[in-house]
Each structure stands twice: as C-alpha cells, then as structure tokens.
Amino acid sequence: MTPDPLHRRIYADLEGRILSGELSPGARIPFEHELTAQYGCSRATVSKALSELAGRGLVTRRRRAGSFVAQPKAHAAFLAIPDLRAEVMERGQAYGYRLLDQKQRGPDGGAEIELAAGGPLLALTCLHSADSVPLALEHRLIALAVAPQAIKVNFQSTPPGTWLLDYEPWTEAENRIGAVEADALTARLLQIKPGAACLSVERRTWRDGQGVTRVRQVFPGDRFDLVALFSSAHAKDPSR
C-alpha cells in the first residue's frame, strides 16, 4: 500500500527478472529511454535504479552499448565479523575476558617490522569466554606508532578488539580463516584436548596503508562457527 519510490520499484522489477532467469547473463536490459517510456518517468530515475543494480554487481553498464545482465562472477558474501564481546552478549551469554599477558617490545621479524612502522609493538594475549566456557584465545599485536593511545588503555578490563573498534578506525583489512590443530598450550587454555581441530581467524587491518593491528583468534572447532547470512538482493540497505 505504501507507494514505494519509483526507482525502487524499477530496481526490484529488474532484479526479479534477473534472479528469476528471465533475463539471463549477458542479456541486454532495455535502454534507459525505453524504461523511461515504460514507467513514465525521467531518465534520472531510471538511471538511479540501474546505478544501484550496477553497484550491486547485477548489471554492467557500458556507454553506447547499453546495460547488460552481469556474468555471475563469484559468490561474494558479506561476512559479519563483529566484536566478540558484542557477539557473545547478543546471544544472551555471559561474556568473560581475561588478559593473560601484555608486553611492549620491538618487532622480531619481517612481517612485524612492516606492522610496527618504525615503532614498538604492544603484544597482548587474552582469553574470551562465553558462560565461563573458553571461547577463543587471542594473540594481538598493536603498532604503537600508529595507535599510540593504546599504551594508556587498561586492557585488564577492556578487550583490545572492542577498544580498537571504537577508537582506531581502519581502511583496509584482510581476514584469513583456516583450521589448525591445537598445540599443548592452546589446548590447556581452551580446555580441549591437544590436537583438536580449531578455527583460526587471523585479521590484519591497515589505516591509509599503515598497519594498525594484527590478531589471531583460535576457537575450538566444536564451539564456534562463523556464520554469514546474506542475500544477493543485499542486506546492507538500512531503509529496507
């Protein structure tokens, strides 16, 4: 009943025709002037709908040639990697956190020198738990040259991930997800048997090309799954 904006309707119509297969990859989408006539609106409105479709990778637009249904490339998925504390609390569990070790030191190798950016590193080891069950062991390095305020933070009470999320914005990041077997120390801290399968998430973030932090989190394989739920109609738009 609520009259959706026209450009949204056009967007939805075309999206439906693409996803239903009526318009298959490579097929040409009606010219803007045709859609203009069809919907009785101006070209700007049609163009807005097409721009959104292009932004979401459903269509490709080429000058002079027209707009076409894009070839499906890869499953591009939005993987939500929230702050662990927020994640645990959202599930209604009690979040626990313990700082195991904190020291300041220089970089010890190639990758760490790059991260350090000429300054010292803050190395933290901590343990996250949900309802008193160990959930993740975290090894984190923070480049103090880039995030000098980190020295003053009391990481006894604040998980470094939470603090960084709030105070140290990043511009690029890389996540590396893999499976590893728990070594003896990890197994003891996570209360699992040595050699058990664990999910390893290693994340590195940069701000304007300078490394900010590098973190490796190890989760017991039987206690944690990363879940990414998404739609190709896309879930990012808050207005829906």
Place this chain on the structure above:
Amino acid sequence: MTPDPLHRRIYADLEGRILSGELSPGARIPFEHELTAQYGCSRATVSKALSELAGRGLVTRRRRAGSFVAQPKAHAAFLAIPDLRAEVMERGQAYGYRLLDQKQRGPDGGAEIELAAGGPLLALTCLHSADSVPLALEHRLIALAVAPQAIKVNFQSTPPGTWLLDYEPWTEAENRIGAVEADALTARLLQIKPGAACLSVERRTWRDGQGVTRVRQVFPGDRFDLVALFSSAHAKDPSR
C-alpha cells in the same frame, strides 16, 4: 590529473574525514546546502555522494535532523567465495575434479525435507584437487523440485558448484564456517591423517524462499585458507 567526477571527490573527502577520525561516530556531517556551497555544485550532486556513503554504512541520514557519522556496528567484511574451479585455475594450478557418487533419493530428515520442497533430492559426492593434490571433499544436495534441470546435467565432467553458479541463481544464502576433525573416510580421500584439522564450509542457498542446494566442503586445514581482503572504502564498485 584525470578530473574525477565531483560526487566522487565529495564522497572521498568525507570518507577520509570519517576514517581518519576527524569526524567521529555520531558527529554531524555538514548539511547538504553547506556542502553545496562548499563545492559549488547542486544539491543533487552532494546528495549522491551522501547516498553512497549511507549505502556503505558510513553515515546515517535522517530527515529534518541531517546526516551523521554512523556508529561502527560490526566489521562487515566482503568474503569472496568463488567457484572452486575458477579459484584454483586463477592461482595457476591444474584443477582436477572427480565425481565419487551420485544418486537420487528422497529427503531423509527434517532439514532435508525443507530443502527438498516436496520433490526428490540429487545427492552428489565429489572431490576437487589442485595440481593433483586433493583440495576439498564436497557433499552436495540439490532440490530437484526447484532445479529440475539438474537431472540432465552430466556431473562426471561438470562440478555441480560451477553448474549451479551459471544456471541456478539464488537470492539468499548462508555460509557456516567451522573446523572439524577428519573422519576416516574423509582422511583417506583427502590423503591426510584421521583426526587432522579441516576447514568445513557449509553453504545453503535459496531462491525466493525455496531451498536450492546445500553443500558441505571439507578442506585440509594445512592446504587451504579462506582469505577475505577488503576495505571499508569497500571493493564492490567496479569503476575503481
């Protein structure tokens, strides 16, 4: 030297000020009419830049109130989960594929009944390899009620993931990533020792609410990492 479109420059300027922390979460962004004056352009151009920022979750716009820097919610990461064949070939390795088992059967349990949508299921087991080294063991179910053409496909030569990607569009999907220990059969097929840590990726996809396929891929932990590289300036825009 190339004069970028104005709306892009405005976008980049504001993005920079947000990511650098100059504009912190909750801060108000100059009104559109102020930006209009500042850049000497029309409101539509400013609005386009703000719309893109809003679309990417960096700002929130409210009528009457204005535009504000969004609260950082979660690290939302673009995780590219491409077709395995394309992935392997892109790395310059020889892609190998072998169909181990194919049968058509009815659903055997709760979740499968939901997937089957009243029809039979096609159950496939296959093995992917890179340079003759086993890379992943795949168990897949396809709902024939939704994708009837799958019966006619020769999965001896075409990996089901590749075929589905090309011919059966999806609208929603869920990825579940975890770590598991290899059971005896898996270990033998992947040529690893039983109990070795493996990365398990389970993906379910739907089209308009109807389940299309469910797949579980198991990768040896020491041979495969999922890597997600992204920037909060976001990598989806093909024009960059």
Place this chain on the structure above:
DNA sequence: CGTCGTGGTATGTCTAGACATATTGATCGC
C-alpha cells in the same frame, strides 16, 4: 502540567533538460 497540533527544516524523490565521453558501426580512402 501535560498533550496535541502546527510550522519550519532537512532530506527523499523526481523532472526536464544540458553537455561530456566512450564506443559502435558505417563510410571513405588506400
């Protein structure tokens, strides 16, 4: 004092055009 309009304001949507730019397809010259 509380509650219900009401007006002002900022964004949301849209129009009808303009010029710029890239690319295609055809024409022309060799």
Place this chain on the structure above:
DNA sequence: GCGATCAATATGTCTAGACATACCACGACG
C-alpha cells in the same frame, strides 16, 4: 580487402528547481 575517420548513440555527470515526507520544537489548549 583493410584500416582510419567520423557520426550516431547510450550512458555519465550535472543543474536548478519542485513537491513530498518525516521529524523536532514550540506554542496553545485542556
């Protein structure tokens, strides 16, 4: 036949406005 040139065309960008809509603040009324 083949290559270079050129015009037609579709999209990209932008303008200067218009009306719609949501929201906040303030004031009037009970």
